[in-house]
Amino acid sequence: MTQSRALHFLRRATDPRRASYLELFFDLAFIFALMRLSRLLLSDLSLIGAARMLVLLAALWAVWVTTAWSANWFDTGDRVTREFLVAVMFGGLLMAASVPQAFDGHALVFAVAYLAVHVGRGFAFVFVLRGHPRMWRSARIVAAFFFTGFPWIVGALISEVRLPLWALAVFADYAFTRLRWPVPVLGRSTWEELRVIGEHLAERYQQVFIVTLGELIINVGTAYSNSGFDPARSAAFVLAFVNAALLAIVYFIPREGRLGEKIDAAEAPGRLAMDVAFLHLGLMASVVATAVGDALAIEHPYGRAAPSLVAVTIGGGGLxxxxxxxxxxxxxxxxxxxxxIGLAVLIALVPALLRLPPPGSVLATDLVLGAIVAARYAVMRRNDRRSGNG
Structure with a gap:
């Protein structure tokens, strides 16, 4: 591979900045993964169950983020890039399929698929970029996974230490990324090497959040479809739908539309884009928890809410x-x-919600989110009036 071929492989500033159809196709695997994760959490609402879900979600999110960044750096119209995206999608689908038994019989499948996606993609990029300085960026990523891969494999083989080792491994993966993959001999990548196109990544973050809300809608719709259409369950279903709509509104208004501009204008665009990517992991986890809490409220709308249901519902909204x-x-x-203020109100309402039926927790979240939306629109209208008067 000559340097001129590598330049053809890399995305150019004049290339289209919108997400490609293949990237959207890749998101289908992520939807399936989120559905598996919500079912996993639903089957075990303990602290251990929540920790397991978060570890698996963090690993799957790492695959999604690195894929989004790869599509940002490399020309998705190139045949080689398209083949990489399809291969990564297969690996992500394999990870998602193994989620229900990832801490049991399918642990090795999950760990090997995770490492194969990252290491295989890194080696492939080193190969196609050979002779170009950007080759070393991919080489550092591969080297970092040789360090963190050890706890992934050992955890997969020894069930007694699986959760702590995998938690350590995924934390190390994120730490290596934030530190720009510092490895012996190769050093670390510069922020200039990690420069990204803000418009593209902002669009991808927005798209994946909508995909995540789609999982919530599917979960809620399935719960309502499988239960009786009595008034209490119907009311809980309406509250759950409003919940999903409010999450979308709070996410998009008013700042998210400027994210691409902020990334491009930042002194180190890669650093801002990376920080936002890490924080989106919290958003993903919050929607998964909310989906579980809303589904439980629909299925069990009577009697006092169990502490675990209040925790997952309010915890989802709070996160x-x-x-x-x-x-x-x-x-x-x-x-x-x-x-x-909304977060403080949610926390303060927990004792009262423990004495109410399960839909009460969904209603409380809706009221807080609705108040935040109303406050933001009021500020926007006031600013518009001031601008008009000026």
Whole structure:
């Protein structure tokens, strides 16, 4: 591979910045993974069950993020890039299929598929970029996974230490990424080597969040379809739908539309894009938890809510607000007061919600999210009036 061929393989500034159809096709595997994760959490609402779900979600999210960045760096119209995306999608689908038994009989399948996606893609990029300076970026990524791959494999082979080793491994993977893959001899990547096209990545983050909300809708619709259409369950279904709609509105208004511009204008675009990617992991986890809580409220709308149901419902809404507030702060460097107040209100309502039926927790989340939306629209209208008067 000559350097001129490598230049053809890399994305150019004049190339289209919109997501390709193949990237959207890849998101289908992520939808399936989220569905498996919500079922896994639903089967075990303990702290251990939540920890397992988070570890698996973090691994799957790492695959999605690195794929999005690869499509940002490399020309998705190139045949080689398309083949890589299809191969990664297959690996992600294999990971998703093994999720229900990832901490049991299919642990090795999950771990090997995870490492194969990252290491295989890295080796392939080293090969196609040989002779070009960007080759070393991919080489560092491969080398980093040789360090973190050990706890993945050992954890897959020894069930007694699987959860702590996998938690350590995925934390190390994220730490290596944030530190720009520092490895002996090869050094670490510079922020210039990690420069990204903000418009493309912002669009991909928005798209995957909508995909995640799609999993919530599927989960809620399935729960309602499988239960009786009595008034209590119907009311819980309406509240769950409103919940999904409010999550989308809070996510997109008012800051998210400027994310691409902020990334492109940043001193180190890769650093801002990376921080936002990490924070989106919290958003993914919050929607999975919310999907489980909403489904349980539909299936069991009577009697006092179990502590686990309140925890997963309010925890999902609270985690969403934490992650969204942090993203807003990273983008604008201003604390989103409405989100912080909403989070405090949710926490304060927990004792009362433990004495109410399960749909009460969904209603409380809807009221808090609705108040945040109303507050943001009020601020926007006030600013518009001031601009008009000026």
């Amino acid at each position: 969403f607000l934490v992650a969204r507030n942090l993203i807003a702060f990273v983008i604008d460097r201003r604390p989103p007061w409405s989100g912080l």
